[in-house]
Amino acid sequence: MSLQSKKTFAMVMYDICRPDLCSPDEGKCAAAAACTHKVMQQIDGAFEPPVIFQDRCLACWDCIEACPLDAVAVKKIS
Numbered sequence: 685m686s687l688q689s690k691k692t693f694a695m696v697m698y699d700i701c702r703p704d705l706c707s708p709d710e711g712k713c714a715a716a717a718a719c720t721h722k723v724m725q726q727i728d729g730a731f732e733p734p735v736i737f738q739d740r741c742l743a744c745w746d747c748i749e750a751c752p753l754d755a756v757a758v759k760k761i762s
């Protein structure tokens with residue numbers, strides 16, 4: 685349990701995320717590339733969905749703006 689009472693972070697919706705559709709040539713996640721804080725990373729390589737290290741997310745939403753398929757959402761926990 686976090687000491688913070690509230691936390692907001694980005695979350696990948698894996699039912700929507702399709703690296704083969706958003707980047708057919710390279711399979712590169714534009715949302716992960718937009719996360720300059722390296723909180724979101726395509727750790728399994730090209731054509732694989734990214735992961736978000738949510739405890740480090742700064743809630744800047746650059747990834748949400750960058751994803752062409754709207755596969756990244758704001759998640760709030762309280």
Ligand code: SF4
Nearest residue numbers: 701702706713714751
């Ligand atoms: S999060 Fe968006 S940009 Fe990244 S691989 Fe999924 S669909 Fe593509």
Ligand code: SF4
Nearest residue numbers: 719741742744745747
């Ligand atoms: S909201 Fe910002 S810090 Fe968090 S994963 Fe997206 S781009 Fe990275």
